[in-house]
Amino acid sequence: MRVMLCDDSALFRRGVALLLEGVGVEVTGQARDVAELMTLMRGHLPDAVILDIRMPPTFTDEGLTGAAALRAAHPRLGVLVLSTYAETAYAQRLLEIGPRGVGYLLKDRVDDAAAIRDALARVIEGEPVVDGEIISRLFARRKAASPLDRLTERERSVLTLMAEGRSNQAIGRRLHLGVKTIEGHIAAIFAKLGLESAPDDNRRVLAVLAWIQSAA
Amino acid sequence: MRTLLIAVAALGYGLWAVWPDFAHGTAAAILLLTGQVALAVTGGLFLAEGRRLVGVLFVAAAFAELTAALTSRPWGWHPFVAGTVRPVGALLLMTVLLSYPHRRVGYRSFVLGAGALVLTADLADALTWNPAPPGRPPVGFAWITLYDGGPGQRPAYGVYWLLVIAVAVAALALVVHRALTARGLERRELVPVFFASAVYGFAILSRAVWMVIPYFTGEGDPLAPAHVPEVVSISAVAAPLLIPAAFLAAAVRRRLDRAAVADLVTGIARPATVESVREALRRALADPGLELFTGDPPGADGRLDLQITGSTGGPLAHVRTAPELRRRGDVVEAALGAAALSLENARLHSDLQRQLRQVEDSRARIVEAGVAERRRVERDLHDGAQQRLLALAATLGRLNAVSGDPAVRELVDEARADLRTALSELRDLARGIHPAVLEQIGLAAAVGSVAEALPVPIEIRIAPLESGPATETTLYFVICEALTNAIKHAEARRITVSVAQEHGEIVAAVVDDGRGGAALRQGGGLAGLADRVNALGGVLRLHSPPQGGTRLEARLARPVSG
Secondary structure (H helix, E strand, O other), X not given: OEEXXXXXOHHHHHHHHHHHHHOOOEEEEEEOOHHHHHHHHHHOXXXXXXXXXXXXXXXXXXXXXXXXXXXXXXOOOEEEEEEOOOOHHHHHHHHHHOOOOEEEEEHHHHHOHHHHHHHHHHHHHOOOEEOHHHHHHHHHHOOOOOHHXXXXXXXXXXXXXXXXXXXXXXXXXXXXXXXXXXXXXXXXXXXXXXXXXXXXHHHHHHHHHHHHHHHO | OHHHHHHHHHHHHHXXXXXXXXXXXXXXXXXXXXXXXXHHHHHHHXXXXXXXXXXXHHHHHHHHHHHHHHHHOOOOOHHHHHHHHOOHHHHHHHHHHHHOOOOOOOOHHHHHHHHHHHHHHHHHHHHOEOOOOOOXXXXXXXXXXXXXXXXXXXXXXXXXXXHHHHHHHHHHHHHHHHHHHOOHHHHHHHHHHHHHHHHHHHHHHHHHHHHHHHHHHOOOOOOOOOOOXXXXXXHHHHHHHHHHHHHHHHHHHXXXXXXXXXXXXXXXXXXXXXXXXXHHHHHHOOOOOOEEEOOOOOOOOOOEEEEEEOOOOOEEEEEEEOHHHHHHHHHHHHHHHHHHHHHHHHHHHHHHHHHHHHHHHHHHHHHHHHHHHHHHHHHHHHHHHHHHHHHHXXXXXXXXXXXXXXXXXXXXXXXXXXHHHHHHHHHHHHHHHOOOHHHHHHHHHHHHHHHHOOOOOEEEEEOOOOOOHHHHHHHHHHHHHHHHHHHHOOOOOOEEEEEEEEOOEEEEEEEEOOOOOOOOOOOOHHHHHHHHHHHOOEEEEEEOOOOOOEEEEEEEOOOOOO
């Protein structure tokens, strides 16, 4: 897994690079803004990029506009945005660019190397990844009559972790449940959201999208 | 009192003079008496007002005309006296009509020359003619009876009436000239006088034309001119009635002009401007060419130059107006006084407006500077402490990944949990200082983002705004504070947030169904926000009856940019 980092804080770049290398992710380039990243990418295209949102020159939403430009230029590139802001509006904007192969995680998650690695793996696979914080906000906000209302508390937790890009094993570990049980919950979620007939990979994506759309 | 005496004297004398005609109920006699008494009263009123020339001339003219009416007594000295004073009344009235409103005789040489010629001819005719019918002995005063036949045999008679015609035509021409050259207030005041003068002059002229006919035909009796059509002789005695009426109208007009000055003060648009004051002066002084200069006036141009002085004695402006207004000092002075008030008001008003605008601008700038400063602090937090803590988080993540020791992992987990709390608190702190996302996602999304973290359903209706960051940030904080209060203190179960632009005004309202009873406390969060809203030219209103829910409303008068 080859990844490039784009963040204007050298301190943070260095921390994340060391973290990723510790879990077997190869960091092939570091840039302080999107323009520099584009230049680096001309030589060796990585599997995924990690982007900050607030970067030079205007320190506003360069990461999001950069994500759109990168997706347009490289449709198969995984784009993981690591943001300081737990803003659903940002996450939604990013998913509108994707939704496949984009991820929105809070920077706070860098204390969990495995979580970052999993999320990178997911976006490279073409799945969406959304931070749990954002998801719980969306749950609070979603409209009244939604198929999500029929999900049990446990199923919601599973769906949230799924959206964060966790594998079934990771979800099981997190909830202290067996993989079989998790698979059962996921099947129930797909059934309640009317997604039984779709191919397995797509269903995960569609399930996450289903409630993001119902919440938006 | 004097006027009453004059009126009684004129009435008594007139009754006596016209009595023989009056007893027969002649309309002409009644008209003559009424007209001349009215003239005498007008004269009396002018005397009471201190206008000696006009007053004396009017009274004298009235008595002269009444004396001329002694033709009603064709015996003794009466015909001679009546014949002699025949032109005096008309000459005196002509003098008044050509002079008024000046205090000196106008067209002096014409008036004196014409008067002398007419009187000489008149006297010559009166002295050389025997008014008794032909063949009868001469009457009373006719000392030198050269002629006792019809008018055709009296050269002085013809000369006299021809002279009267010439003078009447000339006087009419002068009246027309005056009417055409009069300006402004004077013109407005004198229009009835000019009209009456013209009618009077024309009546004299028509009678003279009819009177001169016997000189050429030799027919008729000059003392009882039966050949003169009744309409002409009636007009000649009725015309003087117009004159008091005309002067009454002029007096009313003059009062109205003075009253119009009072309207000047109230009639000037608020706030007054130089233009509105100039227009009001033009109206009040009836001079459409009047000019108002607030700076130095241009060089003299023959017009009246007046200075408007302020209450401190300093010059406020100069006025250039028609020179005839010199005579209407009372009206002009009052008008300038009113104009001075208005101009001074206008100046104070604009000074005040400017100062108010400066204060408002500086308050808005302070708020904007505050917003900019908060933005800088937020960015420092974001770039500094936050990045350092995040790097620490990454280090903890590495430590967790490399350490196989469960005790170490447990400690690392503890540290990670603390760090996440710290980061979350730092994020909230930074957002409370300056909501950086506001500029990116707009007020609606930023408020939505706050609302979604709250445990109460919140309806949000926020229209797109045309406003600057200071306004938007202030509204954001007002809404956040209202939401916090609604949940924490009012225990609201439903909250509605709306922001809309109405007639160029931004109205933001947060309404809840909670306990109510909230107040803007000194030093409270809302009070601080009220100050910021005020500084941006707006108001913050709180309506919160006990048990009646709370409505907090911010109105920002104008979108502040920058």
